[in-house]
Amino acid sequence: MGIDWFLVVICFTQGIFMRFIILILFIFTAELSAYSSDEIIGKKLIVHSEIIGEDRPISIYIPAGIKKDESLYVIYLLDSQHHFHTVTGIVQSLVDYKQIPQAMVVGIETTNRPRDYLPKVNGEPKTKFQAFALSKWPDSGQEKFMKFLKQELFPFIEKNYATYPHRTLIGHSNGGTLALSAMYEYPELFNNYLAISANGWWSSDEVAENSLKLTDETRASERLFISVAGEGGRFYTGTLALLSNMEKNKPSNLAWQFKHYPERSHMSGILPAVSEGLEYLYDHLNFRITPQLAKYAKISVIKNYYSELSKQSGFNIPIPINTYIAFAEQQQINERNEAALNTLIQFTVDYPDLPYAHMSLAQGYTKSAMFKKAYENFKLALNVAKRLKLEENTIDALQDMVNSAQAKL
Numbered sequence: 001m002g003i004d005w006f007l008v009v010i011c012f013t014q015g016i017f018m019r020f021i022i023l024i025l026f027i028f029t030a031e032l033s034a035y036s037s038d039e040i041i042g043k044k045l046i047v048h049s050e051i052i053g054e055d056r057p058i059s060i061y062i063p064a065g066i067k068k069d070e071s072l073y074v075i076y077l078l079d080s081q082h083h084f085h086t087v088t089g090i091v092q093s094l095v096d097y098k099q100i101p102q103a104m105v106v107g108i109e110t111t112n113r114p115r116d117y118l119p120k121v122n123g124e125p126k127t128k129f130q131a132f133a134l135s136k137w138p139d140s141g142q143e144k145f146m147k148f149l150k151q152e153l154f155p156f157i158e159k160n161y162a163t164y165p166h167r168t169l170i171g172h173s174n175g176g177t178l179a180l181s182a183m184y185e186y187p188e189l190f191n192n193y194l195a196i197s198a199n200g201w202w203s204s205d206e207v208a209e210n211s212l213k214l215t216d217e218t219r220a221s222e223r224l225f226i227s228v229a230g231e232g233g234r235f236y237t238g239t240l241a242l243l244s245n246m247e248k249n250k251p252s253n254l255a256w257q258f259k260h261y262p263e264r265s266h267m268s269g270i271l272p273a274v275s276e277g278l279e280y281l282y283d284h285l286n287f288r289i290t291p292q293l294a295k296y297a298k299i300s301v302i303k304n305y306y307s308e309l310s311k312q313s314g315f316n317i318p319i320p321i322n323t324y325i326a327f328a329e330q331q332q333i334n335e336r337n338e339a340a341l342n343t344l345i346q347f348t349v350d351y352p353d354l355p356y357a358h359m360s361l362a363q364g365y366t367k368s369a370m371f372k373k374a375y376e377n378f379k380l381a382l383n384v385a386k387r388l389k390l391e392e393n394t395i396d397a398l399q400d401m402v403n404s405a406q407a408k409l
Contacts, residue, residue, distance in 0.1 A: 043059065043060040043061075044057065044058070044059050044060075045057075045058050045059075045060065046058070047152065047153060047156055049148045049152055050152070051144055051147045051148045051151060051152060052144050052145065052148050054111060056108065056109070056111065056148070056153070057080075057081075057109040057111075058080075058106060058107065058108060058109070058153070059080050059084050059105075059106075059107035059109070060104065060105070060106060060107075060161075061084070061088040061091070061104060061105040061107070062104050063091060063092045063095040063096070063102065063103070063104075064092065066102055068162070069162060070102060070162060071102075071162045071163060071164050072102050072103055072104045072161065072162060072163050072164065073100075073101050073102070073103040073104075073163070073164050073166050073167075073168065073282070074103065074104055074106060074157060074161075074163050074164075074166070074167050074168070075087075075091065075103050075104065075105045075106065075167075075168045075170060075278075076106050076108065076149075076167060076168065076169050076170070076190075077105055077106065077107045077108065077170045078108055078110070078117070078169070078170065078171040078172070078175035078178060078179075079108075079109075079110050079113075079171075079172060079175050080107025080108050080109045080110075081107075081109045081110065083107075083170075083172065083270060084105070084107040086270060086271065086274065087105060087107075087170065087274055088105050088107075090271075090274050090275050090278065091103060091105055091278070094275070094278055094279065098286075098320070098322055099278075099279050099282075099286075100278050100279065100281075100282040100285075101282060101285055101320070103168075103282075104161060104163070106153070106157055108153070113174055113175075114133065114136070114137035114140045114174075115137065115139065115140055115141070115144075115145075116142065116144075116145040116178070117142065117145075117171075117174040117175055117177060117178040118133055118137065118140040118141070118142070118174060118177065118201070119140075119141070119142060119177070119181050119201055119202075120140060120141030120142070120143070121133065121134045121140075126202075126203035126205070126206065127201070127202075127203050129199070129200070129201060129234065130201070130203075142178060142181055142182075142185075145178075146182070146185075146186050146189065149189060150186075150188075150189060154167075154189075164315055164317075165314065165315050166191050166192075166313065166315070167189065167190045167191055167192070168190065168191065168192035168193070168194065168278075168281060169182060169189075169190045169192070169193050169194065170194040170196070170274065170277075171194070171195060171196065171198070172196040172197060172270055173196070173197055173198070173199060173266065174198075174199055175196075176195040176196050176197055176198030176199070176226075177195075177198045177199045177201050179193045179194065179195040179198065180193070180195050180198055180210075180226075180242070183214070183222065183224065184210045184213050184214070185213075187219050187220065187222065188220075190222075191220070191221070191222055191223070191313075192222070192223045192224075192225075192281040192282075193222070193223070193224045193225070193226075194224075194225050194273070194274065194277040194278065194281065195224065195225070195226045195227070196226075196227050196269065196270055196273045196274070196277075197227065197228050197229055197231060197235050197266055197269055197273075198226070198235070198238070198239065199234060199235065199238065200233075200234030200235060200236075200237055200238015200239065200241070201238070202238070204241065207238075207241045207242055207245055208245050210242075210245075211242065211245035211246050211248070211249050211251075212249055214246065214249070214251035214252075214254050215249050215250070215251050215252055216252065217252045217253070219251075219252065219253050219254075220253060220314065221253045221254075221255075221312050221313065222253060222254045222255075223254070223255050223256065223280070223281045223284075224254060224255070224256040224257075225256070225257050225258075225259070225273070225276070225277035225278075225280045225281055226239060226242070226243070226256065226257075226258050226259075227258065227259040227260070227261060227269060227272075227273040227276075227277065228260055228261070228269070229261045229262070229264040229265055229266055229268070229269030230261065230262045230263060230264055230265065230269075231265075231266050235266075236260075239258070243258055255284075257277075257280045259272075259273065259276060259277075261273070284309070285309070285317065285320075286320070286323075287302050287305055287306070287319075287320075287323050287327075289323075289326055289327055289330055293327075293330075294327070294330035294331060294333070294334055295334045295336075298339055298342065298343075299324075299327065299339075299342055299343040299346045302319060302323060302327060303319070303346070306318070306319050318350070319350060321347075321351065321354070321356070321357075324343055324344065324346070324347040324350075324357075324360070325347075325360060327343050328340040328341075328343040328344050328347075328360070328364065331343060332364075332367065337364075337367065337368045340364055341361070341364050341365070341368065344357075344360050344361040344363075344364045345361060347360060347361065348361050348377075352384075353384060353388065354384070355381040355382070355384045355385040355388070355390070355394075355398065356381075357381075358377050358378075358380045358381035358384060359377070359378065359381040359398070359401065361377045362374045362375075362376075362377035362378040362380075362381065362401075362405065365377060366405070366408075371405065371408040371409055372409060374405050374408075375402070375405040375406050375408075375409060378398070378401045378402045378405045379402050379405075381398055381401075382395070382398040382399060382401075382402050385398055
């Protein structure tokens with residue numbers, strides 16, 4: 001891991017804990033069974049599709065530092081052969097900086113874009129682009145590709161990796177058209193959609209019909225980030241028509257954000273869209289600690305927030321580790337030491353097998369001059385680390401903390 005243990009111990013003895021949240025998190029979470037280097041760099045494999053009748057190249061990316069037993073959000077990326085390294089680099093950075101939750105990227109290489117991505121033309125073509133596409137690719141249509149995702153690729157990923165039942169789809173250009181089509185026609189497949197410079201495929205009537213589908217109150221909660229660069233033409237007008245109809249009809253369970261990058265080209269617009277888009281799609285998972293909450297609220301407000309979020313999402317969403325620490329730190333800044341201790345106690349209740357949780361509570365007791373309780377919790381952190389068989393450097397550092405706490409009794 002390359003951790004400077006001398007620095008860690010010095011920080012401990014000087015009481016500088018809260019400023020080293022990320023460092024300590026790496027110490028106590030990254031030592032357990034981690035993914036292999038090929039999955040971190042980008043594991044390539046073949047998934048045979050009986051539905052499409054061909055082998056599909058797939059790339060898997062797991063951000064560094066994630067353990068195999070940790071559940072991941074899944075980001076499915078279209079046109080992986082073009083965008084995989086761009087997207088995985090962004091995902092690694094966003095995960096490192098706690099802007100998005102821990103997520104894996106599943107890249108799907110293109111074998112036949114018109115066949116897989118373009119919507120089927122039903123009846124007579126309604127736009128010039130539909131007429132052109134129908135003349136060039138009369139057999140286009142997304143049905144088989146969607147079945148491949150639902151019946152073959154999703155089960156494969158969910159069998160081999162620990163994942164949450166939550167999926168994000170990223171598509172660019174015609175891939176963005178597929179992302180929008182999935183949102184309209186296959187709402188059970190994805191929760192988030194990142195549509196970048198999608199082709200303006202639909203006619204005015206079809207745009208209106210599609211926007212009405214989003215108003216169905218039985219649809220699950222969804223999020224959309226949609227962008228266009230400086231392409232102009234149907235890319236821009238088609239997106240504006242969609243947004244206008246969505247504003248008019250107000251989808252029941254869809255939140256969305258639109259970004260225009262007029263100085264960007266069709267390809268260079270991908271970079272800001274992926275970065276800003278992923279932050280938006282996951283930002284509701286990050287609890288915002290306002291000055292008022294720090295001054296008056298208890299940990300129950302955060303518990304209630306994630307409880308309600310879990311109900312809306314249909315699966316349990318745990319409170320992120322850094323949320324406890326950030327909230328406790330803000331409570332301490334407001335001289336609410338008892339409330340901060342209650343926050344840290346809840347941290348240990350929710351994460352009993354995390355040495356960092358017990359160490360953080362011990363730190364809180366030290367700050368409140370409750371040295372016996374501090375010693376007990378440092379010792380508990382050490383015992384948990386030994387039970388989990390963490391590496392020797394971690395055990396030694398915790399033992400130093402126990403000894404230092406014992407000296408204050």
